Amino acid sequence: MSNVSYKLLHKLALQDDGPSNTLQALLTSTLETTTADGRPRHSEQAQQNLIKVIASHSYAKVIFPLCHFMVVAAQRKIPLYYWFTMTQPMTASSLASSLRSASDQISPDNHTDMKNQLVITIARGNYTFDVNLSHIAKHSALFDLIMEIIGYEGLEILYNKLAYAENRHEIASVSNDLARGIYQFLKDHFPTASTEKKARFMHDFLAKCTGQNASISTSDINDSLIIDFWLEFSLDAQSKFRLFSNCAHSWVTYRQAIRLAASNRFQKGASLDALNEQGVAEISRIDQNAAQVIFDEIAEGPSSTAKLRQINPSILKTVKLVNATEFDHLAELIKFGNEGHTLVLTILRLLTFAPVQARLVEASRKRKMQASAMHSLADDDAYSHVFDHINTLTDTIRGLTEAAAFSLYLAQSSTFIYAAVPLANTQEQKELTNARTRIRASLTKPMDEIILAEKISAELLKKLPQIMPVFFAQLKQARKKYRRKGLGKLPIEDSNSWISELTTGIEVLSEMATHLNRLTSTYLANENPHTKQKTLKSCFAEDRDIFFKQFRQIYGQAS
Amino acid sequence: MTTSSDEITTDLDEATAKFVALENYRRLATSLSKNDGTKAITLTFQDLWSAAIHPEQNIDLIAAIQRDRQHARRFDALLRSMAVFSQPAQAAAASDNMDKRTGEQFDLELKPSSRQDGAYFLIIRMHNLVKTIPQHLYYCHNNSYHFLSLSPVHNGVSQVMVGESNSIIDAFNDPAAEFFIK
Numbered sequence: 255m256s257n258v259s260y261k262l263l264h265k266l267a268l269q270d271d272g273p274s275n276t277l278q279a280l281l282t283s284t285l286e287t288t289t290a291d292g293r294p295r296h297s298e299q300a301q302q303n304l305i306k307v308i309a310s311h312s313y314a315k316v317i318f319p320l321c322h323f324m325v326v327a328a329q330r331k332i333p334l335y336y337w338f339t340m341t342q343p344m345t346a347s348s349l350a351s352s353l354r355s356a357s358d359q360i361s362p363d364n365h366t367d368m369k370n371q372l373v374i375t376i377a378r379g380n381y382t383f384d385v386n387l388s389h390i391a392k393h394s395a396l397f398d399l400i401m402e403i404i405g406y407e408g409l410e411i412l413y414n415k416l417a418y419a420e421n422r423h424e425i426a427s428v429s430n431d432l433a434r435g436i437y438q439f440l441k442d443h444f445p446t447a448s449t450e451k452k453a454r455f456m457h458d459f460l461a462k463c464t465g466q467n468a469s470i471s472t473s474d475i476n477d478s479l480i481i482d483f484w485l486e487f488s489l490d491a492q493s494k495f496r497l498f499s500n501c502a503h504s505w506v507t508y509r510q511a512i513r514l515a516a517s518n519r520f521q522k523g524a525s526l527d528a529l530n531e532q533g534v535a536e537i538s539r540i541d542q543n544a545a546q547v548i549f550d551e552i553a554e555g556p557s558s559t560a561k562l563r564q565i566n567p568s569i570l571k572t573v574k575l576v577n578a579t580e581f582d583h584l585a586e587l588i589k590f591g592n593e594g595h596t597l598v599l600t601i602l603r604l605l606t607f608a609p610v611q612a613r614l615v616e617a618s619r620k621r622k623m624q625a626s627a628m629h630s631l632a633d634d635d636a637y638s639h640v641f642d643h644i645n646t647l648t649d650t651i652r653g654l655t656e657a658a659a660f661s662l663y664l665a666q667s668s669t670f671i672y673a674a675v676p677l678a679n680t681q682e683q684k685e686l687t688n689a690r691t692r693i694r695a696s697l698t699k700p701m702d703e704i705i706l707a708e709k710i711s712a713e714l715l716k717k718l719p720q721i722m723p724v725f726f727a728q729l730k731q732a733r734k735k736y737r738r739k740g741l742g743k744l745p746i747e748d749s750n751s752w753i754s755e756l757t758t759g760i761e762v763l764s765e766m767a768t769h770l771n772r773l774t775s776t777y778l779a780n781e782n783p784h785t786k787q788k789t790l791k792s793c794f795a796e797d798r799d800i801f802f803k804q805f806r807q808i809y810g811q812a813s
Numbered sequence: 814m815t816t817s818s819d820e821i822t823t824d825l826d827e828a829t830a831k832f833v834a835l836e837n838y839r840r841l842a843t844s845l846s847k848n849d850g851t852k853a854i855t856l857t858f859q860d861l862w863s864a865a866i867h868p869e870q871n872i873d874l875i876a877a878i879q880r881d882r883q884h885a886r887r888f889d890a891l892l893r894s895m896a897v898f899s900q901p902a903q904a905a906a907a908s909d910n911m912d913k914r915t916g917e918q919f920d921l922e923l924k925p926s927s928r929q930d931g932a933y934f935l936i937i938r939m940h941n942l943v944k945t946i947p948q949h950l951y952y953c954h955n956n957s958y959h960f961l962s963l964s965p966v967h968n969g970v971s972q973v974m975v976g977e978s979n980s981i982i983d984a985f986n987d988p989a990a991e992f993f994i995k
Contacts, residue, residue, distance in 0.1 A: 453830075468824060516822065
């Protein structure tokens with residue numbers, strides 16, 4: 255891996271237009287709103303849902319049930335401002351209790367039935383609908399954003415209109431008005447044209463490569479497709495694919511999109527079409543049951559990148575695990591997530607040629623030629639060096655994990671047992687399990703489970719050098735080799751934070767090591783001198799010709 | 814060089830739509846995580862609410878709200894919906910110097926202090942009782958809102974002393990002005 259300016263690479267990758275300052279400010283203030291006593295007004299899920307709904311332009315589907323909720327609220331004569339000034343966080347139960355107390359004040363309504371605490375059934379003529387308050391609470395942040403976008407005066411007019419809505423059509427009409435308002439606002443404040451253009455290029459290229467096939471597989475997006483695509487699109491100055499790094503990461507995202515589409519985590523139609531004619535028809539089509547399930551997750555749990563952020567040296571307070579350079583290198587590799595092991599050649603290309611391209615871009619921006627940018631890649635073993643670097647990084651990560659585990663041991667922290675023991679070999683883990691069973695059996699009287707667990711942990715920690723001698727020696731050795739700030743001795747103050755950061759650190763580092771290991775082992779498994787598999791050297795030689803030729807076309811002969 | 818062990822197939826259009834959603838999601842999440850709060854200051858509903866609930870502590874905020882037509886419109890709607898009692902504009906035939914403004918929900922009476930020290934007493938007579946304790950008399954005059962804190966209400970009557978230069982004197986004498994109690 256060459257001496258890379260990762261900050262430069264990152265800066266270049268962030269060229270896409272993001273949300274406007276106004277939208278950013280509105281989103282931030284919506285997500286950070288608290289109740290009078292300082293609790294977040296919106297649950298974590300509601301906050302996440304807001305971003306997901308905006309990202310997928312699927313707000314129309316959420317607005318429809320929200321309008322039904324407003325029907326119930328407006329008919330109970332609850333002023334609109336009440337919902338935005340609640341003293342409690344916007345949970346399903348706080349919404350229910352607000353509606354209940356409003357019901358107590360007005361005459362009983364024959365058309366309303368609170369089926370259970372959180373579902374309200376309303377009948378309007380022939381139209382019966384359920385309002386699921388859990389669903390409303392999950393989208394409370396969107397409700398706030400709608401109010402900010404439409405404005406109190408505009409929303410109040412619609413709210414008052416909903417108080418007299420007599421049928422589904424009238425509610426759907428208000429819902430469509432709101433959705434249109436949001437659509438207009440986002441068109442100006444979060445333009446997605448460039449992303450859609452990118453998507454169209456990729457879609458058409460895939461259709462061409464797969465013979466106009468309507469279906470697509472993850473395996474269709476491979477190293478050769480990515481390089482072919484880059485060669486075709488990088489010459490276009492307006493293309494968002496001029497940088498190989500942007501191109502590679504976009505295709506990684508596309509692979510993730512395939513998984514997402516296949517897992518059907520998004521409801522059908524949760525696309526950019528939400529507000530065109532088809533989309534409007536879709537809104538009308540939605541019934542209450544379908545509307546209750548929008549989509550759960552846009553990404554599969556906390557991503558590796560998010561996890562890595564937990565050990566960012568600039569965030570950790572009591573201990574430093576990886577240093578800034580190691581962190582940047584890891585971030586670059588982890589960006590590929592679970593797709594990495596199937597795109598090893600793309601990773602090699604990215605880590606080798608993207609820094610060269612970054613220097614060429616920088617030079618062309620400063621209007622000076624950087625003839626040396628490509629000369630630095632004279633070494634035929636560049637790809638092997640990348641592999642060596644990944645291996646060294648993997649060793650460091652593993653060593654730091656063990657050094658952190660030894661720190662936990664020295665602190666005699668019970669978290670050692672669940673955080674560090676998985677690092678030991680199977681045999682020694684078995685020994686530990688046996689020791690645990692023996693300790694448990696030696697107890698003569700019944701004991702509270704929590705106290706029991708603590709007692710067993712303390713005993714195990716005391717006897718660790720005897721129970722797991724190999725593992726113990728390994729940890730001790732790692733502690734000697736990997737010296738980082740905060741590792742090795744108990745801090746004088748804030749030991750709880752220290753233990754917590756170490757525990758999280760061990761988990762994150764272990765996961766990173768597994769990721770890196772998967773990358774290199776996939777390659778090693780495929781590298782067989784008896785097959786026709788290309789060697790790293792020949793791959794690099796071929797790629798160098800390809801990339802340098804393309805760079806010359808993009809940045810001129812002088813490069 | 815690379816192999817795929819976890820083959821997954823789906824519809825091309827559907828995957829492309831998900832790609833757009835994922836890219837948008839990341840753009841939003843990245844920009845929010847980088848937002849240090851220094852980029853833009855936007856008045857939100859919470860600001861309007863604070864201004865309406867504690868006007869005496871938010872004089873500058875109210876001025877800022879009223880300088881912007883959009884925020885002023887939102888503030889107007891909020892204040893109107895918060896009103897417990899309202900007194901709309903008076904009939905145009907009212908005289909230049911009224912001493913009483915009557916309404917369906919409350920009356921206002923303006924009396925100069927007997928000490929002739931330039932002070933006035935504004936007497937508010939509410940025709941109905943409310944469950945909540947009225948906090949403010951506020952009025953819309955020349956397209957802007959002004960607030961007066963109410964003294965405790967006894968038998969539906971509250972009295973506030975104001976100076977002769979207080980803007981409520983002009984508003985009181987302007988039939989177009991609207992008064993509210995919250």
